[in-house]
Amino acid sequence: MNNCLLCRDEIVHELTPQEIFTGKKIKQDFLCLRCEAEFHQIKTLHCPTCFRQQDKSKQCPDCKYWQALGYHNFKHQAIFSYNLAMHDYFKRYKRYGDYVLRLVFQTLSTTSITPMATTFYLCTNAEKSLATTTI
Ligand SMILES: [Zn+2]
Ligand SMILES: [Zn+2]
Numbered sequence: 001m002n003n004c005l006l007c008r009d010e011i012v013h014e015l016t017p018q019e020i021f022t023g024k025k026i027k028q029d030f031l032c033l034r035c036e037a038e039f040h041q042i043k044t045l046h047c048p049t050c051f052r053q054q055d056k057s058k059q060c061p062d063c064k065y066w067q068a069l070g071y072h073n074f075k076h077q078a079i080f081s082y083n084l085a086m087h088d089y090f091k092r093y094k095r096y097g098d099y100v101l102r103l104v105f106q107t108l109s110t111t112s113i114t115p116m117a118t119t120f121y122l123c124t125n126a127e128k129s130l131a132t133t134t135i
Helices: 016-021 061-068 082-093 099-112
Strands: 119-124 128-134
Touching: 082 099
Parallel strands: none
Antiparallel strands: 119 128
8 A cells, every 4th residue: 555646645546457467566656546547637739849738739829820820840748737736746847846746647647658859948048049850
């Protein structure tokens, strides 16, 4: 039995059929169901360029705006919408260095993100210099 990394409540693990038949725990739980429900996974309909959740799979107004300014070669991939729960998570993880929180999305981020070759723009010193790199 372990506790939720965010609220410290006890986590009750629900067995999957695979776990029942193999007798092995397949997935480690790091969040309780209540905390897990606070994070909203992006559904299939989203902006193809930035993954913003919307009701159609066409490019969103922000991406059109940036492309109108001449930024054509950008792409962003996301798994979750940025909401208050995600804001609080990153505040604890990055600002306060709660390093154990890396475990919360570790498995999901390695299985859901697909590698992509693209150009990244690194803006430094208030847009005075613009560096690009391609991976
Ligand atoms: Zn919790
Ligand atoms: Zn977009």
